[in-house]
Amino acid sequence: MKNPNASQRLSSQVYLMKRSAEFAVHAVANPKKFNPINLGPEINTARPEYYPALTVDGKTLLFTRLLEIKNVDFKEQEDFFVSNKNKSGNWRPSMPMPRNINTLNNEGAPTLSADGRSLVFVACADQTGYYGKNRQGRGSCDLFFAKKIGRTWxxxxxxxxxxxxxxxxxxxxxxxxxxxxYFVRGRKGDRTNNSDIYVSELQEDGAWxxxxxxxxxxxxxxxxxxVHIHPDGRTLYFASKGHPGMGGSDLYVTRKDANGKWSRPENLGYPINTKYDENSLMVSAEGEIAYFASDREGGFGDLDIYSFVLPPESRAxxxxYFDGFVYDKQSKEPLPGRFELFDVSNGEQIIVSEADKETGTFIVPLPLDRNYVISVNYDGYHPYSLNFDLSNNKSNDSYHVDIPLSQPILSGENKEDFIDEHVFENVFFDLNKSTLRKESRIELNLFSEYLKKNTEIKIELGGHTDSRGNEESNLSLSKAxxxxxxxxxxxxxxxxxxxxFIGYGxxxxxxxxxxxxxISKTEEKEAAHQQNRRTVWRETF
Structure with a gap:
């Protein structure tokens, strides 16, 4: 390795082998706790199952299965299967995806959106360049997109x-x-079998x-x-043959900091990684349970999907998440409300999502360690705001919230039906003061944009306090x-x-x-007082 005339490529390979040997000795001497559990006959069969994908609520599992077929040119083909958990938390027998998704050609390596309503997957052309019915490609293997509305893909x-x-x-x-x-790209005609991880951002026009x-x-x-990006948006898992490891393809994790820089990859360790190829890792939203494919002994045959508890140091x-139903407050009909999540501390937009167009249902992920402003909008309706402060929340709890949206008052309508107040859930003041804290700007900026788009709307702004303290001071503070x-x-x-504007004290x-x-608990009493301390708006006429 010290010979200046040595091939750089060969020197690099020898150096990697040396570092891998050193790593392997240390890893075997310091094994990780690892107890993989087969997901069972509802998921696994005598045929290979691999590339699992999971929704953020952990209730829907999509994966690839390699099937035997009777075809002149091919004897096997990849299709997608899906399973949902029952009320007891067990997987139901897996079922094939519909025929517009599964075709006579290969479909593989799926990824699901957090709510399970968007699917991106790989489809490859056959020898004639055919990708399947109603599919057009650009060459070799391409990524395709499907959308679920109601029950239909x-x-x-x-x-x-x-x-x-x-x-x-x-x-x-x-x-x-x-x-x-995130995806993997291999160079056409590259004899080194090199493939790299790429990333693309969604543009405003809906193109990548x-x-x-x-x-x-x-x-x-x-x-x-x-490659697998965790729902926290900061933790990336992948497989590689180019980093020091146990041999073959090993699993690694890298983390993105606040400035968008990725950390140096860390090997997940032995016996998660072995001298064989490991890949297809997928980590659940809570960060504790990981899924992968393996042909280890004791399975149902060939590759099976397993789960295991990820070591704490490798967790995301x-x-x-919070889920629920967006609906018209008067008619109770579902609405495809649009969700925007912002980080209270810096105003960064974290997530944009929408409820199902037919059912109004939604699932939105909420990584811990942040305080969220959540704004829900739909054209022709007043905005709705929520606040989730998870900055100090270490529980596993998720949230169910149904969201009623109300329409602006129209001339001739019974105005007595429209006297509800709308709470600014993300408007904050310091104790006994009337100066807006900077965190309030996110919701108020969004609300000002709403008023600019709806110039006919007039409003009353109201302030409320809790009952503690002097009544006159409370009235003055609420008005201020x-x-x-x-x-x-x-x-x-x-x-x-x-x-x-008016103060109600x-x-x-x-x-x-x-x-x-x-109320007996001090914590719950304080929460009740907090509900009473609010700043609101309502329409006037």
Whole structure:
């Protein structure tokens, strides 16, 4: 390795072998706890099953199965199968995806969106360049997209934008917010079998931007494959033959910091990794349970899908979720509301999602260690806001929230039906002060944009306090807080003629003093007082 005339390529290979041997000795001497559990006959068969994909709620599993077929040219073909958990938490028998997704050609390496309603997968051309019925490709293997509305899958379509090429694109992984796509690209005609991990961002027009390779300390001159971005959006798992490891293809993890820089890859260790090839790793939203494919002894035959508890040092940030139903408050009909999640601390937009167009149901992931502003919108309806402060939440709890959206008042309607107040869930003040905290800007900026688009709407801004303290001081403070929101909106270009503001003090509690007195726990009492302290708006006419 010290010979200056030695081949650089061979020297690099020898150096990797040396580092791998050193790593393997240390890894075997310090094994990780590893107890893989077969997912059972509902998922696994005598045929190979691999490339698992899981929704953020952990209730839907999609995977690839290699089937025997009677064909002149091929004896095997890949199709997708899906299983859902029953009420007891057990997997139901897997069923094939519909025929517009599964074809006589190969479909493989699926990735599901967090809510299970978007699917990106790989389809390859046969010897004649045919990709399957109603499918057009750009060469070799391409990524395709399908969308589920209600119970029906539509598509698939060649992924729009600049991801697919004349090369080999495969093994996609969609981020929980649906805005970032990681995948593997191999060079057509490359005899080294080199493949690298690429990333593309979703553009405003719905097309995917030009794909860029991950840094060269992640991608190597050898094979990178089986990429998986965790729902936390910061933790990436992949397989590689180009980093120090146990031999063959090993599993690694890298993490993205606040500046968007990826860490140096870490090997998941022995016996998760062995001298054989390991790949197809997928990690659940809570970060603790991982899934992978293996042909180890004791299975149902060939590759089976297994789960195991991931070592703590290799886990992603625990991610919970909230689900529910968006509907018209008056008619109770479902609505495809649009969700935007922002980080309260810096205003960063974390996730954009929408409810199902037919059912109004939704699932939105919530990585822990953040405080979220959540805005729900749909054209022709008032906005709805939520706050989830998970910055200190270490529980596994997820949340169910049904979201009623109300329409603006129209002339001739019974105005008594429209007296509900709308709470600014993300407007904050310091204790006993009326100065808006900077975290309030996110929701108020969104609300000012709503008022600009709906110029006919007039509103009253109201301030409320809890019942503790002096009544006169409470009245004064509540009015000053409503006035602070009024001044903010005026500064954003909303006409003062469209708004009034008033302070109600503690006269209109959500939770009465009598109800609070019956609460035994101090924590719950304080939460009730917090409900009463609020800044609101309502339409006026």
């Amino acid at each position: 539509y598509g698939p379509f060649n992924l729009p934008g600049n991801v697919n090429s004349s090369n080999w694109e495969s093994q996609p992984s969609l981020s929980a917010d649906g805005k970032t796509l 931007g030009t794909a860029k390779p991950l840094p060269d300390y992640i991608n190597t001159p050898n094979t990178e494959e089986s 940030i625990r991610t919970v 807080r409503a006035g602070a929101v009024f001044e903010f909106l005026v500064a954003k270009g909303i006409s003062a003629q469209r708004m009034t 503690s006269s209109m509690p959500i939770v009465t003093n009598d109800q609070i007195e019956k």
